[in-house]
Amino acid sequence: MMYKFFMSVYKEMLLLKRDFGGLVILFVMPLVLIITITLIQDSTFKSVTESRIPILLVDNDKGEISKTVKQNLNESGSFEIVTQIDGVAITETTAKEAVFKGKYQLAIVIPEKLSHDLQLKVNQNVEKIVRNFGLEEASDAPKEKLTITSKEVKLYFDPATQLTFKNAVKGAIDKMISQIETKSIYSTFQDQLGEGDEPVFEQKSFITFKEIVPKVNDKEILPNSVQHNVPAWALFAIFFIVVPLSINIVKEKGQGTQIRLITNPVSYMVVIAGKTVTYLLICMIQFFLMVAVGVYLFPYLGLPTLDVSEKLFLMSIVALFSGLAAIGFGILLGTIAKTQEQSAPFGATSVVILAAIGGVWVPVFAMPKMMQYLSHISPMNWGLNAFYDVLLRNGGLTEILPEINLLLLFFIITVTISIWYDKKKRAV
Known part of the structure; x- marks a missing residue:
């Protein structure tokens, strides 16, 4: 079983290696996005407050x-x-x-x-x-x-x-x-x-x-554009993994790769496990690259520095479980979709919608009441609240446990539905 699992991971690595351009886009585009958005928001903030x-x-x-x-x-x-x-x-x-x-x-x-x-x-x-x-x-x-x-x-x-x-x-x-x-x-x-x-x-x-604000080591915690944009757009990048992951699964079904794997025999659970580990690694690399931009590059662009001192471990935990939730959604979409034309547009649109109602673009408190209730169903909202607990509210592991549990539950539910759907489809 372990051999099949490692071979499944190796297969996913080979597929990603063959599409080097797509792999670069997965890492470069989120970095360009976070730099552009943060510069725009920070310059807008300065234009209102300083000019x-x-x-x-x-x-x-x-x-x-x-x-x-x-x-x-x-x-x-x-x-x-x-x-x-x-x-x-x-x-x-x-x-x-x-x-x-x-x-x-x-x-x-x-x-x-x-x-x-x-x-x-x-x-x-x-x-x-x-x-x-x-x-x-x-x-x-x-x-x-x-x-x-x-x-x-x-x-x-x-x-x-x-x-x-x-x-x-x-x-x-x-x-x-x-x-x-x-x-x-x-x-x-x-x-x-x-x-x-x-x-x-x-x-x-x-x-x-x-105004009374929280303090750490007698220093006030003052929110800035970087503390919102880095976790928010890191989540957006992590969840956008849904698109290439679902396309990958649909392509394997269309090319007959999945049938060859099953006849080996390899259970669909092992295939999912291989994809989960591979794409989770990509999600974590994306997250650490975006944190590195906030810590090391932003000061040279005249932006506030992202303070991750004594917070990086908890932020990594949030990113890890957010990645699991995103991968679970991508696996479910790839399992259900029949063509790439179904999975790619639906995946991209659904991620944008989840980001919009999750508070990535507009704070939840500024939304209409109905949208505030809807925001609670977005995994991005759970991840973003967990990041806020760590970065702005100085929370510990206990404070982020509810959001982590929701993200893990979302992953378990989506993967379970995917396995059930695949078995039902093959039994027909």
Whole structure:
């Protein structure tokens, strides 16, 4: 039995050796993919966080609020305020036209008398409160109440602007306006109740936010594009082994190789075992090559270094069981498919779908609820979560056991179905 197993492995090695070009593609293309994707994502991240986005500002207020908005936008370091186009002061009409044509991503229009009317409204409210509490002097006659209409700050977005950017900008502007209103209320109360220059109200924010991140050896674990892309696209490369593996099985059936193996006799289980060991070796080589790129090449490309210190062993375990799951799927597909035209397109498409719903391209939490539930059936999602447990959550073997068990169970189920299907097909 062992002799037949080793001969089966040797046969697979010979087949791969004969198709040297295909073997090179299995190793080179994933490396090109991971380098390209990581460079694109990292440059996109830098363009959002390090460069200043030009935005149009139409200041019809000319008051304290518009001054504060300008100051906060400048201090944020993310925006460059533009008030003129080709030397001509912009209006709401020209700003709207420029944004809707895609020349700028955002235009902010501050309405007239916003600062003046806000102060009037605050004065009315404060005077009413003071009067109701009997703090107003008797000689002070009630002032005639003016009707002050509400104001709106208009935001024009380029139709191609992403929703996340829109929500971030709207949240920041809303926060600015709220702070200005709060400050105006405190200042008005100060004028009504304060004595001298001593402040009556403490205007410093009482509630603040502090981000707490995990630490290892007193160093914060800060996620970056490399920590996602290396495991994610390593998984994608591992699962793409489904295509050549299924084609290999279909080709053996078409050429009669499988019939000759069975008449030796060699059980289908031995054939599967030989393919599993051979292609698992390829998967692990792919994984270590991609880790090596993240550790040694990425720093020379200006990308963050993949930190695998004390984590490589656990990452290798995850890659090993992910490879088993991918091989099981490839064996099942090759066993069921009758032609290469069936196995190749279906294999490639199914891997892309599993990657999409598994969180390789878009984080699972950003998906619709239905897709979040579907993501749990993707082996790539199990592998990716296990990699995250090791790289980002500083998890140990106990934390990744559930995902490893799922990957192993997937391999056992797919191989069992393949053996059963092959026996049933030969019995007919």
